[in-house]
Amino acid sequence: MFEIDLRSREPIYEQLVEKIKELIINNVLKPDEQLPAVRVLASELTINPNTIQKAYRELEHRGYIYSIPGKGNFVKPAGLENNAARLIDLSKELKRTVSEMRYLGMTDQEIFALIQTSLSQDRR
Amino acid sequence: MFEIDLRSREPIYEQLVEKIKELIINNVLKPDEQLPAVRVLASELTINPNTIQKAYRELEHRGYIYSIPGKGNFVKPAGLENNAARLIDLSKELKRTVSEMRYLGMTDQEIFALIQTSLSQDRR
DNA sequence: TAAGTGTATTAATAATGATAGTACAGCTAG
DNA sequence: CTAGCTGTACTATCATTATTAATACACTTA
Numbered sequence: 001m002f003e004i005d006l007r008s009r010e011p012i013y014e015q016l017v018e019k020i021k022e023l024i025i026n027n028v029l030k031p032d033e034q035l036p037a038v039r040v041l042a043s044e045l046t047i048n049p050n051t052i053q054k055a056y057r058e059l060e061h062r063g064y065i066y067s068i069p070g071k072g073n074f075v076k077p078a079g080l081e082n083n084a085a086r087l088i089d090l091s092k093e094l095k096r097t098v099s100e101m102r103y104l105g106m107t108d109q110e111i112f113a114l115i116q117t118s119l120s121q122d123r124r
Numbered sequence: 125m126f127e128i129d130l131r132s133r134e135p136i137y138e139q140l141v142e143k144i145k146e147l148i149i150n151n152v153l154k155p156d157e158q159l160p161a162v163r164v165l166a167s168e169l170t171i172n173p174n175t176i177q178k179a180y181r182e183l184e185h186r187g188y189i190y191s192i193p194g195k196g197n198f199v200k201p202a203g204l205e206n207n208a209a210r211l212i213d214l215s216k217e218l219k220r221t222v223s224e225m226r227y228l229g230m231t232d233q234e235i236f237a238l239i240q241t242s243l244s245q246d247r248r
Numbered sequence: 249t250a251a252g253t254g255t256a257t258t259a260a261t262a263a264t265g266a267t268a269g270t271a272c273a274g275c276t277a278g
Numbered sequence: 279c280t281a282g283c284t285g286t287a288c289t290a291t292c293a294t295t296a297t298t299a300a301t302a303c304a305c306t307t308a
Contacts, residue, residue, distance in 0.1 A: 009295090011265055022220070025227040037284060048267050053286075069285045070274030083228040090225050095242045096146070097218045103149040104207040104214075115239055118219045133264090135296055161253060172298050177255075193254045194305030 001036065004045055012047055016055035017062075024064050024075055031077035035065065038073075125160065128169055136171060140179035141186075148188050148199055155201035159189065162197075 002019050004012055023029045035041075038056065042049040056073050059065045063082065067073045101111050126143050128136055147153045159165075162180065166173040180197050183189045187206065191197045225235050 013265080021224075025223050038286090039284085050268085051266060054265090056285090067285065068275090070276085070283085072284060078227060078229075087225065087228055087230060090221055090228075091238055094218065094221045094225075094238065097214055097221065098239065098242045099149050101211065101214050101218075103202060104211055105202075106211060112239075114215055114218065115222065115236075118222045137296080162255090163253085174299085175297065178296090180254090191254065192306090194252085194307085196253060 002041070002045065004047070006047075013051050013055040013058065016052065017058050020055070020059055021062070021064055029075045031075050033075045035073040035075070126165070126169065128171070130171075137175050137179040137182065140176070141182050144179070144183055145186070145188055153199045155199050157199045159197040159199070 002016065004015050004019075006012065008015065020029070020035070029035070035056070036044070038049050038052045042052045045052075056065065056067065060067060060073075063079075064076055065073050066076045098111060102108070126140065128139050128143075130136065132139065144153070144159070153159070159180070160168070162173050162176045166176045169176075180189065180191065184191060184197075187203075188200055189197050190200045222235060226232070
């Protein structure tokens with residue numbers, strides 16, 4: 001279900017967080033859907049259960065999942081709560097990305113087209 | 125000249141790379157302009173010269189600066205060479221960012237406006 | 249020549265990611 | 279109720295890496 005690069009300099013648990021976040025954002029993992037059990041996923045990926053747990057706790061801390069002890073970890077339905085700070089960060093990131101694209105020779109038109117594609121697809 | 129967060133989980137040399145890259149992309153550091161000497165910057169920031177050197181070598185490897193032994197490190201004028209791979213990465217990053225913004229409740233109009241601002245400013 | 253520059257090398261330390269093993273508590277199906 | 283699943287907590291250990299420290303050498307320029 002998830003693909004991990006053990007040789008990457010990026011920590012395994014960080015890779016997991018990003019992958020799962022991606023699946024949640026793109027609605028592949030539906031709200032309240034149960035995530036794989038810590039031990040199960042650890043076994044599948046051949047990594048330590050503690051590493052999975054660390055990723056799940058991080059995802060919970062960032063507001064993407066919630067856990068019920070004894071039952072499992074579940075996808076948290078998107079709320080409109082503490083998004084202000086995150087949106088500010090994302091805005092900065094977006095501006096950085098666009099700046100670098102222009103620096104590398106991409107024209108405004110090309111960037112514009114790329115963004116429109118991004119906006120029109122994945123529509124929910 | 126540069127601000128570093130010693131308490132960050134992000135390595136100092138990585139922070140330096142990002143900051144300096146930022147200044148180069150935004151044309152604050154001009155092409156062929158000399159960067160601070162390794163020992164000078166290390167002294168200013170109260171960190172080890174080796175850490176500065178590591179950042180400079182990384183920037184050189186990424187194509188943002190060049191060095192002349194005995195003279196110094198200098199900003200590399202933007203070429204249109206090996207940008208294809210980097211642009212693909214940036215495109216993916218941009219799509220990820222936009223996806224998450226929409227997930228967090230930002231409307232397409234709002235995202236659109238933000239991007240236009242980003243495109244219209246910093247024009248060279 | 250002297251002082252500044254980049255570069256290379258080795259060693260030691262500190263922080264952190266990852267593993268291993270164990271234990272405990274809640275939930276649920278039989 | 280019991281068995282087996284679930285999450286969670288804890289300790290210890292290992293490996294990797296970031297960082298510092300201390301030198302040393304070669305090139306450039308005044």
